[in-house]
Amino acid sequence: MKLHTSTVHGVITAIEDIFKNNRYADKVIEKTLRSNPKWGARDRGFIAESVYDMVRWWKLINKISPSDNTFHLFGTYWLLQGNELPDWKEFKGIDSKMVEHRFNKIQDRATLQSIPEWLDEMGESLLGEMWDSEIETLNTQADVVLRVNTLKTSREDLMNRLAEEGVETYAPKGYKDALVLGKRQNIFKNPAFKAGMFEVQDASSQLVAQALDVVPGMRVIDACAGAGGKSLHLAALMENKGRILSMDIEGWKLQNAKLRARRAGVSIIEPRVIEGNKTIKRLKESADRLLLDVPCTGLGVLRRNPDTKWKISPESVAKVQEIQQEIIQNYSAMLKPGGIMVYATCSILPSENQDQIAKFLASEKGKAFELLEDQKVLAQESGFDGFYIAKLKKKE
Numbered sequence: 001m002k003l004h005t006s007t008v009h010g011v012i013t014a015i016e017d018i019f020k021n022n023r024y025a026d027k028v029i030e031k032t033l034r035s036n037p038k039w040g041a042r043d044r045g046f047i048a049e050s051v052y053d054m055v056r057w058w059k060l061i062n063k064i065s066p067s068d069n070t071f072h073l074f075g076t077y078w079l080l081q082g083n084e085l086p087d088w089k090e091f092k093g094i095d096s097k098m099v100e101h102r103f104n105k106i107q108d109r110a111t112l113q114s115i116p117e118w119l120d121e122m123g124e125s126l127l128g129e130m131w132d133s134e135i136e137t138l139n140t141q142a143d144v145v146l147r148v149n150t151l152k153t154s155r156e157d158l159m160n161r162l163a164e165e166g167v168e169t170y171a172p173k174g175y176k177d178a179l180v181l182g183k184r185q186n187i188f189k190n191p192a193f194k195a196g197m198f199e200v201q202d203a204s205s206q207l208v209a210q211a212l213d214v215v216p217g218m219r220v221i222d223a224c225a226g227a228g229g230k231s232l233h234l235a236a237l238m239e240n241k242g243r244i245l246s247m248d249i250e251g252w253k254l255q256n257a258k259l260r261a262r263r264a265g266v267s268i269i270e271p272r273v274i275e276g277n278k279t280i281k282r283l284k285e286s287a288d289r290l291l292l293d294v295p296c297t298g299l300g301v302l303r304r305n306p307d308t309k310w311k312i313s314p315e316s317v318a319k320v321q322e323i324q325q326e327i328i329q330n331y332s333a334m335l336k337p338g339g340i341m342v343y344a345t346c347s348i349l350p351s352e353n354q355d356q357i358a359k360f361l362a363s364e365k366g367k368a369f370e371l372l373e374d375q376k377v378l379a380q381e382s383g384f385d386g387f388y389i390a391k392l393k394k395k396e
């Protein structure tokens with residue numbers, strides 16, 4: 001593949017923005033692509049993929065590159081991908097033999113898999129021998145998965161409609177509303193997206209709303225609703241009948257959920273900002289179903305957000321675990337006796353998942369609950385994101 005000055009500069013600028021200014025990769029890529037409307041689909045694809053890949057392999061590239069000059073780092077990445085470098089002055093001092101030689105000398109998993117050492121140690125201690133292949137899987141590129149909005153269309157109709165436009169998809173077994181794109185592309189531009197016929201949502205994430213066993217007419221609380229991905233799915237499963245209270249501590253995220261609801265033809269979502277314990281107390285025993293899609297490290301979705309591994313630390317992992325336990329302890333009061341609560345994370349760490357549930361069940365408030373089932377979804381087994389989903393019942 002031939003390299004072009006303008007797009008390589010786009011990658012270099014984006015990488016410097018991410019690492020020097022500590023910005024999120026997805027936001028930086030979005031900004032870079034927006035600032036250059038003349039780039040075509042291939043150029044955009046090249047930039048997005050190269051930036052994500054460089055972020056993913058940052059530690060490895062830095063170990064091999066002859067310097068921390070961003071062109072050298074890009075050149076190293078490009079050669080590691082099995083490509084050739086053009087004769088540009090910026091790439092002076094790097095060649096494929098040197099890159100191969102330095103790569104072959106690396107033995108340790110933390111560098112080879114390009115993750116911080118503390119994370120490698122934590123992963124191994126918590127996941128044992130599963131860690132090796134899990135981190136390998138989490139370093140690959142994720143599929144683009146759609147969730148069909150059954151309020152507007154069926155999976156078969158959407159599949160046919162997209163196929164007529166040349167967008168090939170397949171329906172993965174075991175995920176009744178999911179379609180996987182055959183080829184990565186910007187699907188947000190598709191008219192079916194603008195018409196609210198689908199959302200982009202990983203297949204594992206689609207298991208969360210399903211676990212709540214909702215029926216039309218129920219009163220549901222989605223207590224960490226964010227931009228409303230799971231609330232929208234719940235609304236579709238409830239045939240847009242009943243009530244969903246979508247709550248979060250961040251009001252701007254709920255605003256986003258409102259816009260998405262309008263596009264999806266959903267009218268039963270009511271956003272509510274959590275302003276403290278008072279908001280929770282007022283809703284005591286008011287919900288038939290309660291979803292706690294709690295904040296987490298995001299280690300199950302590293303394929304989508306590779307920069308997570310450079311942003312988290314042992315301290316932030318401990319802090320988020322504290323928040324998770326606080327949420328389950330305090331928010332579980334909003335569920336009616338006999339109701340069902342789902343606790344979910346997009347993490348693969350037992351300390352954020354089954355250990356949190358065990359701690360809750362052993363506590364005073366947890367005595368009112370029983371665990372019905374839980375799913376520990378690893379990326380290496382499912383082929384999709386890593387997730388944890390626990391389904392609990394509040395005793396009558």
Ligand SMILES: C[S@@+](CC[C@H](N)C(=O)[O-])C[C@H]1O[C@@H](n2cnc3c(N)ncnc32)[C@H](O)[C@@H]1O
Nearest residue numbers: 224225226227228229230248249250293294295
């Ligand atoms: C995993 S995200 C939710 C994703 C969302 N459910 C979706 O499907 O798109 C976790 C959310 O919890 C919110 N959050 C963090 N601390 C919270 C708290 N104490 N109470 C409620 N929400 C909180 C964050 O703002 C974030 O939007």
